Amino acid sequence: MKKLGMFALAFALVLGLTQCKKEDTATSNNEGPKVPITLNVGGGNGSRVAVEGSTGVVTFESGDVLYVASNGTCVGTLTYNGENFAGEVTEPTEGEKLQFYFLGNKTPEFNTDNTGCSVVITDQTEHLPVISYAPSRENYQVGLTAYNATLLNKCALVKFDVTTASDAATCILGMNNKVTVSFADNSFEYGQDGEGVITLAAGSGEKWAILLPQDEVANAEAASEDGNYTGTCGTIPAIADNDYLTEGIAVAIETPNGPQGIIDGAFTINASGDQVY
DSSP: OOOEEEESSOOEEEEEOOOEEEEEOOTTTOOOOHHHHHOOOSSSOOOOOOOBBBEEEEEOOOOOEEEETTTTEEEEEEESSSSSSEEEEOOOOTEEEEEEEOOOOOOEOOOOOOOOOEOOOOOOSSOOOOOEEEEEEEEEOOOOOOOOEEEEESSSSEEEEEHHHHHHEEEEOOOOEEEEEEETEEEEEESTTTTEEEEEOOEEEEEEEOOBBOOOOOOEEETTTTEEEEEOOOOOOBBBBOOOOOOOOEEEEEEEOTTOOOOOOEOOTTTTEEEOO
């Protein structure tokens, strides 16, 4: 099975021509003739969210979507079918490289002319939204059926060691959780959407997360998603793209939120001895 390793520098991708289903997407440039493209990433079907703690490897799963751009405009999508990415895109510009973007299966918000988009990766409770990019090695040519590319991660895989008194998901605040992509120059900008929340799966224990590049964050805020508990988070070191941090960052969410002076249990409210909880 071909895998996307967060700590590996890259993995090789090979493009070939094959019969495939048309991808109908409102976010692509749908004008002009269509061409089928297959991006071969090897046989087998793996769950992209099943992280191997010893290696930090995540793998693709059926339904993963790759966006294709040419000459600064999104021209369509390719979908993983368990063996490769396949789809039909608007004919790319001849003599220009194909550009491939894996946006973590989060729905992008495109600008009006399809020359860029943004993606928010807050929700990581079930899936790890890997962000990666690759240009083709060869320029697109009519009739050329085989292309090669090297996909590199624009994010990092980071481990957290969570201790929580809550049954709700764990939130880390003040993080870069939004990536803005420009197809014109294939650039990536990172920032915060709202409070910059990254939401991890519920429960205590080892939790993996995808983080976007950012400066060191000391004393990051942490809380349960339902707001019933707050806590602390250890220093999150500076994050660079393609990082893989295996030393768990401690998160403790055990302080209940509530009015000052609250009494846990029954207490007497009058001279008759009546009690309430």
